[in-house]
Amino acid sequence: MFDSPNERTTLIAKNSTKDLEESDVEETDTDDQQSNTSSNSNANGDAHSDSEVEDSTDEVHTFRWSRLKFYLIEPMVLILLFAYNLSSTILKNQIIYQTCTAVFLYNDTDCKLLSTKNASEHTKQIETIVQPYAARIFMTTTVIECIVPALCGSFIGSWSDRFGRKPLLVTAFTGYTLYYAVIAIVCYISTMSLLSPWYYLLAVLPHSILGGSVTYNVAAICFISDVSTAEERPYRMTIYEAAIYIGLMLGSFTAGFLYEATNSTIVFTVSASSIAFATVILLIFIPESLNLRQAQPIVERTEDNTAHESNTNKLFELSHFKDMWTTCFKERPFNNLGIIWLTICCLQITVFVVGGSTTVFYLFIREQFHWTVKEFTMYETISILVPILGNLLGIWFLRKCLQLSVITIGILAFLSQVGSSFMKAFALSNLQIYLAIGFGALKSMANPMCRTILASVVPAEELGKIFALNSVLQSLVPFVASPIYTIIYSITLATFPGFFNLISAFMFILAIAFLLLILRKQQSFPAHYETIST
Known part of the structure; x- marks a missing residue:
């Protein structure tokens, strides 16, 4: 769920750093260049003097206690992902409950039994009726959350390079705060009167309009790239990835215990409060990192080049699309074009399965094993850790x-x-569904290996465009996958609820076939593809 933004923004940060290094080589000592450099700083709204910027740069590259503020981004992202996973399963459970009471008008006692073990035949029948309707709500939420991030993914990097990282961070965190605040309000109202679960879509709107995960990932990785040296950067990126997974695990582990001790409204309020706290930390303590990048020497420009750069820095500039598509479809030697697209297809298959199965997997677990929320969140924690x-x-x-x-x-x-x-498809007991986690122990290696293949066959100056297109496609794929999995699950619910897992298995077999084709193509030019064949 969090791979595509990271892929895109990492490449944005790397390409930006590459441009700065080229600027160092081509820098001259002429007065005209100094004038152009000053003009560029003004165009970006830099309020610092040259000496202040130099002091700021020295602060980054020399250890001081005050430099700790540059390391706050990872803990804030950890808090965000903790809050997300803390409420994720609880929200699905609440939507199912309100679908039961407000839509199908079953009595409250029967609906509360839906999330308990040892359910009666009557309760199981209610679950079978309620789930397809709840699945449509989950699908609609997924669709809304896919459209806007797909649009932002094409433009937000350029916007960040012009206006800064901090505004994007604050905007994204504010969107998540509003998201959980609205959910808490809707949930609280539902405790006093019957309320349609469709009202939860009101929370999705600010969250999606403000960019969601795409926005904070772009800003966070660009921030890390700005404030870290070339030697530090790989370690900072690793820490950032670790913060994401640790946040997800902590949220999933805590959710069941907190929900058991309190109620849904309290859980959503804790999520909103946690992200609000992180937002305040961002506003007060985390500095704008773009000034550090502006301190770097800038290559000499002509007036025409400066004007062109000003145009391409606009948020919605069609030339970004044109350049990206031209790069991704142009003819290449050594079968590179075919290898690029076969690899992209493998990455899209992973997103297709995750985006589709996530929509219905919780429903499947409830139907097949009748787990409580605590039992599911514990399973989810282990499924992340392994x-x-x-x-x-x-x-x-x-x-x-x-x-x-x-x-x-x-x-x-x-x-x-x-x-x-x-x-997972044929699991009939708790042991078997846990064994599925063990069988998938190596699954998280698929995306890194595919990204390595792309990085090995694409020139460094074109990697950003390739990964940008890949990220846009990854944002759109769940838009297709979620309805397909929802329809399949609804059709097979009464006879074979785990059938959608067979669809997932088939898709992964297709990805293996694509990699085998890549293996055959690279054997035609073994010397050229030595980095991926050895």
């Missing part, structure tokens, strides 16, 4: 010890996904 460990240990053992190629490791990762999907 792939993280599998990724770290797998890359060491398969790559370092066995010295397998990148493509081979990618195939093994998708095979792991296939095994996990088959086990």
